[in-house]
Amino acid sequence: MQTTRRRRSAPRWIDPFTPEHIRRLVAEFGSPLLIVDCARVRAQYRNLARALPGVDLHYALKPLPHAAVIETIRDEGGWFDLATTGEVQLVSRLGIDPARCIHTHPIKRDADIRNAVHAGVRVFVADNIDELEKFIPWRGDAELLLRVSFRAPGAVCDLSRKFGCDPEALPTLARRARGLGLVVRGLSFHVGSQAPNALKHLEAIETCLRLLGQARRERLGPFDTLDIGGGFPIGYGERAPEIGRFCAPLRAALAKLPRRVRVIAEPGRYIAGPAAIGVASVMGRAEREGHWWYYLDDGLYGSYSGQLYDHARYPVEALRDGEERLPSVLAGPTCDSIDVIAENLMLPRLKVGDLIVGRSMGAYTWASASEFNFFPRATVVAVNRRPGDAGGV
Numbered sequence: 001m002q003t004t005r006r007r008r009s010a011p012r013w014i015d016p017f018t019p020e021h022i023r024r025l026v027a028e029f030g031s032p033l034l035i036v037d038c039a040r041v042r043a044q045y046r047n048l049a050r051a052l053p054g055v056d057l058h059y060a061l062k063p064l065p066h067a068a069v070i071e072t073i074r075d076e077g078g079w080f081d082l083a084t085t086g087e088v089q090l091v092s093r094l095g096i097d098p099a100r101c102i103h104t105h106p107i108k109r110d111a112d113i114r115n116a117v118h119a120g121v122r123v124f125v126a127d128n129i130d131e132l133e134k135f136i137p138w139r140g141d142a143e144l145l146l147r148v149s150f151r152a153p154g155a156v157c158d159l160s161r162k163f164g165c166d167p168e169a170l171p172t173l174a175r176r177a178r179g180l181g182l183v184v185r186g187l188s189f190h191v192g193s194q195a196p197n198a199l200k201h202l203e204a205i206e207t208c209l210r211l212l213g214q215a216r217r218e219r220l221g222p223f224d225t226l227d228i229g230g231g232f233p234i235g236y237g238e239r240a241p242e243i244g245r246f247c248a249p250l251r252a253a254l255a256k257l258p259r260r261v262r263v264i265a266e267p268g269r270y271i272a273g274p275a276a277i278g279v280a281s282v283m284g285r286a287e288r289e290g291h292w293w294y295y296l297d298d299g300l301y302g303s304y305s306g307q308l309y310d311h312a313r314y315p316v317e318a319l320r321d322g323e324e325r326l327p328s329v330l331a332g333p334t335c336d337s338i339d340v341i342a343e344n345l346m347l348p349r350l351k352v353g354d355l356i357v358g359r360s361m362g363a364y365t366w367a368s369a370s371e372f373n374f375f376p377r378a379t380v381v382a383v384n385r386r387p388g389d390a391g392g393v
Helices: 019-029 037-051 067-075 087-094 108-119 129-133 167-179 199-217 245-255 269-275 302-307
Strands: 033-036 055-062 079-082 101-102 123-128 143-147 182-189 225-227 261-267 276-288 291-296 317-318 325-331 339-346 355-358 379-383
Touching: 019 033, 019 055, 019 276, 019 355, 019 379, 033 037, 033 079, 037 067, 037 245, 037 269, 037 379, 055 067, 055 199, 067 269, 067 379, 079 087, 087 108, 087 339, 108 123, 108 225, 167 182, 167 199, 182 199, 199 245, 199 269, 269 276, 276 302, 317 339
Parallel strands: 033 379, 055 079, 055 261, 079 101, 101 123, 123 143, 143 182, 182 225, 225 261, 291 325
Antiparallel strands: 033 276, 276 291, 276 355, 317 355, 325 339
């Protein structure tokens, strides 16, 4: 996977989220940039590990599939959640032990299964009978987690709308898997992205505890694993629940599981989101209907794509202070009129070349960006790749 437009050495001992170092990095690498601070990746991983002791944290590559993030999680002793052949190939190129990976996409092409198995991945997710039958040729090489649906309309993205079987259908699915000679290791669920509280997690854990017991009594398989998914929230300008408090009821619920049950989770946004900022430059301006319009070299088709696909609103600021604030609009570079990042902002009067910074832009930004209109994706600069060392790009 191409992760940057160019490769250079980044400064050592850098705090990349301060104006001084933002300007320094733009001077060296150009604009637009996505600056990934691996020190913050480590901090987020450790915070969640403390909040969920005994839970194996599988970083979900989807929000930010960048080598620096993957290597940082690897060095922390973390695990990985893969969902596509491309993600399998990426971790393979980076030398990640496939035993530390699971493949969680509930709907896969035959080639996706074959490629993952050949790479050494053993644990997969399925949620329906048709999907079970795809594993018949791989009965000796693959084990399954059966995904259960728990609808969560309060989540920003209700992932159980698209994936998972009804809890009442789980025993039938497990019996079918046994009939096909497939090994079912356990259950999985995902309550949705940006869960507002832990209530849906608690409902899911309680139900899965009952289903695990029923499956074990029927001798339907080992059923010794529970994947509690992700959904751990972060703040986009507003304060999110502190992760220790958010996870406190989860810890109590998980303590009721039999000791033999391995618990895993799939954090993505929580680890990657706060660990990066987006930096764009003003490439033009115009005064229209009493507002200053500033046209940036990044926008909704680029790093701000998460505003469309992920329902996120990133806190933005100008790196120019001490001047009168004027009604302003930030627009992206393309010719499409939908490409507007934010309106009704109060900003100082900006000039061509001034910088705009978006905070908490590590998740579902660069990963989902396009090169529409031939505007290139942001260059990714990863710093602090080793503790105490900025490392490089």
